[in-house]
Amino acid sequence: MEEEYIKLIFGLKLKQLRTNKKLSLFGLSKLSGLSKSYLNEIEKGKKYPKTDKIALLAEKLEVPYDSMVSLKLDKNLAPVGELLQSKVLKELPLELFGIKESDLIDIVANAPTKVNAFIATIIEIAKHYNFGKESFYLASLRSFQEASNNFFPELEEAVQNFSKAYQVHLKKSLSSKELEEILVEEYGYTINNEELGKYSELDNLRSIFIPKTKTLLIADHIDEAQRTFIYAKEIGYNYLKIEERLYTFTWIKFNNFDQVLNNFYASYFAGALVIPRDLITKDIEAFLAKPTFDKTFLANIKKSYNASPESIYQRLTNILPNDYQLENLFFLRLSHKGSSNRFEITKELHLTHQHSPHGNETNEKYCRRWVSIRVLQDIAKSSEEHLMDVQISHYPSDGLSYLIFSSATADPFKKDMYRSVSLGLLINNELKKKVKFLDDPAIKTYDVGVTCERCAIPDCAVRQSAPTILERQKKYATTEDVVAKLQEKLS
Structure with missing residues (x-):
């Protein structure tokens, strides 16, 4: 193990033994004859005592010497020990986010029980959602991009x-x-x-x-x-x-x-x-300046750059935030088996904050009013190689609207499999200034949700599931309200 982790584990054990004995740092200092500042440095994982001082502490705390130097922690702190011994902190790209490893170690040393609860929660979430190492790395990369x-x-x-x-x-x-x-x-x-x-x-x-x-x-x-x-x-x-x-x-x-x-x-x-930056910016400027939506734009740009629709959409997520200050956007890639009713988000990116729509790991049914899903349904029924569509998606739940472009293609590597890529731009004052065709009546507006289970849109013809989560939340709110009234009445 890393020397600093050994120091930290020893410090955690010492602090736990001291608090179990209901001793303050001052009290342990008087009991052992070691200075309070020295003991504090040990508990924070900054110093590791010599053999004679470990023996002294073991004697005063009434624990075996071997137990003091063991790297095993009791069940309350075991997840912290597993985290340190796994060297996962060495794998995390902390430097990308300006975080020092020593800062995390200080947090663990100062609040080990709370950190333990947090780690245990993350482990449970990872198990529940089959969140493996690769998923963790990709989530870290996505945060770096954002x-x-x-x-x-x-x-x-x-x-x-x-x-x-x-x-x-x-x-x-x-x-x-x-x-x-x-x-x-x-x-x-x-x-x-x-x-x-x-x-x-x-x-x-x-x-x-x-x-x-x-x-x-x-x-x-x-x-x-x-x-x-x-x-x-x-x-x-x-x-x-x-x-x-x-x-x-x-x-x-x-x-x-x-x-x-x-x-x-x-x-x-x-x-x-x-897809060179200088060229794509010229095309984007011409596209955004048109008074009506040019549906041939993406098809033409695909030919111009010898690139797949996904590469073009991904490149737009580089260019639009930096060169056009359109920073509130998301990218989605969905996959679909033509003979099924299942749609899966396989890649996503959100800039400035998480937007709707977004991935959901609880097997809920994504809203079938999404253009991302509609183009997949359409291409599965056609013989076209590439289908493209646009819509304005309005989310009644939060009052936000997005201009969304979506392209669907057949998966060249898997039979009866299709995928769509979508770029969504939050409709705000900045977008209204830059996009001249935003009021084009040919662009239809749809009220949409994220998943059927969380959607309150009434009489939806394409609903795949009842709004069970909203119904449960409403029931809890009603119960809470009645309890509050009873407390007021009988107090």
């Missing part, structure tokens, strides 16, 4: 420097061919388009990188946009000199947070390379 408004100037600059160094012109759409040439000539890659297709177990993967031979295995059924993104991401790993990385796309598992963060950095680099 704290930075999902815009990273150093990566934008890296793309500009790369384009100059390799004479890649960012005034036109990039092709996979010119990026492949850089991978092969500059970075010594070998591109293999046949091997991956021989293994049916790997049909959900688009690429695998073999570092020893610098061989990039590419799935034979990917399209030009996907191939271009894969090459751009590999260039990102190399140009940014990233060593701790993932070798499969899509990822199978993360071993540590560095891999999660570096995967994001390489993906961001790829998105900025394939």
